[in-house]
Amino acid sequence: MVALSISPGALRAIHVVYANWCPHCVPITVEPMKKAASSLGIPCLLYDIDTDKVTQADELVKKYGDWSEDYIIPQVFFQLSDGSFKHVLTGYSEGVAFTRRAVDNVLKSPLLQAAKS
Amino acid sequence: MDDLTELVREKLGGPFHCYGHCHEPAELKFLPSEGKLVGVLVCPSGYVSRFVMYGHELDAEELRSFVQRNAGSAMEVREGDVRLASRHALDLGLEGADRTVLREAYWIQNYGRSKSSEPDRAALFQCSRCGAVFVQPVSAKTSLCASCAR
Numbered sequence: 001m002v003a004l005s006i007s008p009g010a011l012r013a014i015h016v017v018y019a020n021w022c023p024h025c026v027p028i029t030v031e032p033m034k035k036a037a038s039s040l041g042i043p044c045l046l047y048d049i050d051t052d053k054v055t056q057a058d059e060l061v062k063k064y065g066d067w068s069e070d071y072i073i074p075q076v077f078f079q080l081s082d083g084s085f086k087h088v089l090t091g092y093s094e095g096v097a098f099t100r101r102a103v104d105n106v107l108k109s110p111l112l113q114a115a116k117s
Numbered sequence: 118m119d120d121l122t123e124l125v126r127e128k129l130g131g132p133f134h135c136y137g138h139c140h141e142p143a144e145l146k147f148l149p150s151e152g153k154l155v156g157v158l159v160c161p162s163g164y165v166s167r168f169v170m171y172g173h174e175l176d177a178e179e180l181r182s183f184v185q186r187n188a189g190s191a192m193e194v195r196e197g198d199v200r201l202a203s204r205h206a207l208d209l210g211l212e213g214a215d216r217t218v219l220r221e222a223y224w225i226q227n228y229g230r231s232k233s234s235e236p237d238r239a240a241l242f243q244c245s246r247c248g249a250v251f252v253q254p255v256s257a258k259t260s261l262c263a264s265c266a267r
Contacts, residue, residue, distance in 0.1 A: 066201045066220075068197075068199060068201045069197040070198065070230075071200060072201075072202055072223075087203060087205075089205075089208045092129075092202070094131075094167075094169075095134065105207065105208050105210035109207050109210075
């Protein structure tokens with residue numbers, strides 16, 4: 001288990017694997033992540049699994065995320081300035097409210113706040 | 118109660134709603150299992166909408182075989198229908214440096230490739246008296262297993 005700390009400027013991009021039909025994804029994950037990336041001045045890269053982006057989405061999830069044949073969306077990754085990826089969130093099958101709370105937790109975490117300062 | 122059970126109760130313990138059966142609230146109930154913590158989300162009728170396995174290291178086959186043992190020959194539980202998720206301190210809202218706190222494996226009843234709209238399909242329920250998981254038609258009106266119903 002690798003501990004994560006993000007120093008200012010160390011976050012290069014946020015990557016989100018999602019689908020438009022998924023209530024855990026749109027708007028409750030995609031929109032806040034786009035907003036967070038914008039406030040950090042970094043790109044938010046979106047991978048809609050119903051488009052040809054699915055190949056890249058599968059690769060991200062296989063390499064860094066929670067892979068299974070019918071993997072859960074959304075999955076969110078932070079790309080750090082050294083090029084490494086950190087998986088930060090997978091949708092909660094317990095319910096949309098759980099995913100919403102997890103997104104809030106990520107956004108208000110001291111780690112992300114530190115990256116903003 | 119061990120640390121993992123306590124964490125699951127605190128962070129992943131509800132509230133829930135039944136999925137694929139009714140719109141009633143569902144409750145997380147832990148099942149006896151060997152080694153791994155396993156919970157089911159159960160509505161007041163006893164319908165099990167989800168099996169969830171919790172642990173630091175999990176693979177899909179562990180949960181698949183657990184659900185299959187409960188289902189017996191009444192249904193085929195496919196590994197492809199089990200999905201995995203990592204939970205980190207970051208998204209759980211825990212203090213301190215981020216780390217992976219636990220993993221979850223989910224099996225959702227009547228979801229994905231196993232989905233059926235057959236009104237009398239075999240379904241998994243939890244007995245409201247003894248807590249055993251048993252199979253009966255999804256349209257059945259009892260929440261008691263065969264032993265408790267005698």
